[in-house]
Amino acid sequence: MTNNFELSNNERLVMDVLGRENSPKSAYMILDELRGSGFRAPLQVYRALEKLIGMGRVHRLESLNAFIACNHISCEKTGGTAFVICNRCEHVQEVCDDSVSLFLSGLAKKTKFKASKTSIELHGICDACEDA
Template identity: 40%
Template structure:
């Protein structure tokens, strides 16, 4: 996402090392509870997405994977697919980028519709959970279509950027 504004951005949703470590540990538990394995490549991919704290493209994950050089693309793409299936990350289609799922609300037993507020100024994204989109699901059902997931992207200006305009 291009950053088109010229003011400084003081956003308060940074992922500190403690937050990243806590999220990594929680992810390992979640994956184990699902009967799956959190391999080192899956863990490293998730760590890089958490550290980015903003939408990150797959090739940036590939470039940052190893201190001495890039990872093999198939390794990262398989990890991204797995992390998305586990509900740990979301893909923001319009940006062709990935972000960590920030919704930890377990009141949505069947998952949630991921809605992203995308700031056109600073490039930050914020996830908000929506239990469902009844009209979409109803119309899909009427056509015989089974909805697996919906991602909603909303563009505009975040609070910090609106304050400076």
């Protein structure tokens, strides 16, 4: 990989799979989708994911052991991102605004903590599923 803008072949393939829909996928789901493109082993997926996460192009959802494409220009600049995950339709809303970063910085201050990684995930029922 020469820089953060160009993707290697495997990275592009993984990015394409995650980019097709805004839904979380496990590494093994991605692997299965890419067998036709020559993928054979989990590491091929995990290595690409690691890079993509480093670039801020993909997020890991800890509570699902799954991955999702970032739908912002970039989340790196903000203080953090919150994921709101519908248990019924599996749709994920990605929230990354001042309320999130203020909450996180307040929490860090209160606990005298230097955070390097944060995870905020809500599970429940989204508006569309609630109405249905």
